Amino acid sequence: MEIHINIIYIILCLCPSVCQGLHLQGKWKTSNFFLFLTKFGFQKTDPEKMVHTQGVIYGNITTNANFTTNLQLVVVDSEYFIQFYGNRTLRASEACPNMFSKIDMLAFDSVCSPRGVEDFLRKVPCKKGGLCEDEDNPTNVIHGYQFTYKVRDTERPRFWYISLVSCYRNNTHGQKCRWLHNRDQHIYLDYDIWLVNGDPSAKHLNPFEHQFSFELHDVFEIHLIVFSICSLLFAVWMYPFLKQRHQITNILTLSIASEILGILCNLIHVTVFAFNGWGISWLGDAGDFILLVSQCVFMLFLFLVAKGWQITSIELSRRKILFSLWGTYTLLNLVLFIWNLTEVDMISNTDEWQTYPGYLTLAFRLVVMVWFIVELRHTFHQGLHQDRLDFFQHFGAFFLVWFVYLPVLVLISTQISALWRYKTILSISYAADVLAYAVLIHLLWPARSVLYLIKGEVPLPTYDLEITGLLDDLQETNIFNKSNVVMEGQDFNSDDELFGKISNKKIDKKGERFQNGIIANGGLNHVDGVAVINESML
Template sequence: MEVQKEAYDAHCHDSGPEDFLRRVPCPKNQLCLDEDNPTHVVSGTQLTYAVQDINSPRFWYLSFVACVWNSSTCKWQRSNHNASLHYQLTLVNGDPSAADHNPFEYQFSFDKQDTVEIYLVCVVFYGCILVPLQVYAACRQIHPITRLFTAVLVVQLAGLLFDTLHLLVFSFDGEGIEGINIAGDLFNILAQSLFMMLLLLLAKGWAITRMMLTRRLLLFALWGLYSILILTLYFWNMTEVDVVQDIDEYQTWPGWLTLGLRVLIMVWFLGELRHTMTYEHNTNKLNFFLHFGAATLVWFIYLPVVALIALQVSPLWRYKLLLGFTYSADLLAHSVMTYLLWPDRSEQYLLLAYEADLSSELEEFNEAPHVLNHPKDTTLLTPLCDTESNHSTLLKIHT
């Protein structure tokens, strides 16, 4: 056993360099028997492990085993002592007696350090820039595409706020608020799902080239399947993946299915976008589809590429790599969409409902001596022309 070769024991292995072993149960309100130097024990505790890995970080685990190192034979044997253990273990990164702890590192494992800063940066960008701008745009331009994208950003911000709150609490007590964390993750999943739906609708030219959707069943089937898979991946990673295993969420079968379906949806997206552009002749709309397609293609492909790269990255850095790339790509994609859907620009290619109040002009027109008054049940059809899209709308006016 590797532990036996390295662990110090006063009777059987006094040359061991590492102070690994503690015998339990410890005497009530006293130090454990293996704590022979009380000055090395943190005040208010019965045992203390001091780990010093200054040059290279690594994972450390605590294990309870029902066996004992026999001091007479120096062999491991099963313990027949029946006991009910009540314990509370606190693991921190740093010396508890020191006063200069970094609050964003002290309570966190090395692979989770610096994640608070990532969330705080995202909250600032979404909460102070993107969401206010998009809410303002939605107030200026009432359109289903604008409203859907506004919902995406609001839900994304809600998820970030919940996750950030959990991490801030965790940085102080080492526990956080698990319910808030789960709620934040679910909001993030919902935001990703809604954004995927928005991209698929735009690829089909909905509310830009046409208002009627074709092959709706296939569209909603792909979207629904992807949403179910990312939700399954989240709960699978939370319940089935052991933290001791050297894998991330995308190295499980739900993860591979999610990545594969994402690539499949990307191919379908490109096909639909090409089909939409084939039947579009408006220059402004074609320019929008070109910029939209290029930006969306990057968003689709980044996750499979990053997941493959993460296979070659140490687990100590893998989580931060995936988290940083994911939120950076989402932030970039949302910023590009905010730019493309800004009212002054999007009114050139979105199908907008023009409202005109012609009541006063019609009254003057009807009172003119050369105009015959129509019966009350007569309906006038007045064409409203859109010079950009070459479409016309018949406005019914009851007189």
């Protein structure tokens, strides 16, 4: 844990000394009529801590060109944004009046609506070196910037939407205060805007909430906690992994390691974002992709165990069906990942799972779950050894729930506000993965896995076998009673449910192989206090 804290401390030291929130910078060509900038969730305002809990939007919007009419910076909540945004596609002569028809009911304007109670609008661009025209009280403006919005909502958290639009109010007497489209003035505006939760000068109170949209509050803590737990599990897993190298354990190790790497990438992105308002977006996307790879590798691991590969059989039967299902599942997840990067509408409150690729991926997950159950049931009936039966019972019971949880969670999340949905799905998904890894580490601990894994590559210490009671069985003569009378030159042919099928093994009349601790029908070699699962005898 101390190592993790040191890593984060180093990252923070490399960031700028002044912390800000979501940072928007760019240029807008006014001939494009409308530009949606962002959606930002502001927290609920506490009346007793108004300054430290209100939302703040501040920045500069300027131009190097000469301009004759002002355009509009619009900041509204979802109640007013839906109509405003929806009418942008009307004819040019009708778009502006219809977009602002509902906003004008409450928006303040010193000339056209002096009784307005909401501070929704700013005339832009602002004059260089001065405040925006609508900023009539300079003390309310953050020092060094041209405009400031203060968002206060004492009822609940809420999304607010920020846009630029080529509309202006007519000042002629015949059509005074009528909204018109700016057709003739084509200039570029430079904007530099910050959005934060709380007082910008008090960011130290909670830097990993102050800088983030409300739906991302606590995400840093979620990544950090899961990264710490997974790292601890991985350290624990190294003991059984190094004690008993195996193809099955190799795949599981790859899944856990890639999960940790993906979480670390997201953790670094979120940490840097808290300090510069941009983060490292490519690193966050890379982290999500690595997590996708981890999930697909883990799904392959589950398929192979359900087939009994390296547990009841060395051969992998019906592999074309297995890899076809796994390949399709991986492809669907890849399509969903790309769709989420390019097609999900930021304005809407839908997430990646509420899209056609999301629905298809969840439906196919249920299909492979059915195949998983069928294969697991078939494998279960192949083995008669009680330890294998116990393993498959525990394995099947838990991972059946693991298959089902995500579709159920997504279905329930449709009833959860978008302000809470992302972190709810993220935290529960992480919890399911962590619990899955913990269960598998328990099931594959050497003291247990020696009873049902075959083709082990590394010797197991004697004390690991003592825990299972297998070593005591080796010392009893009745362990050899599974065979009939063993005589010199007689072939031995039996099925050992512990280590697989053995046939045509020769035993000499003196029983020297028994005296050396070798089970002729099993492939377990006990020499000098070390038990070896002997591949050559399988």
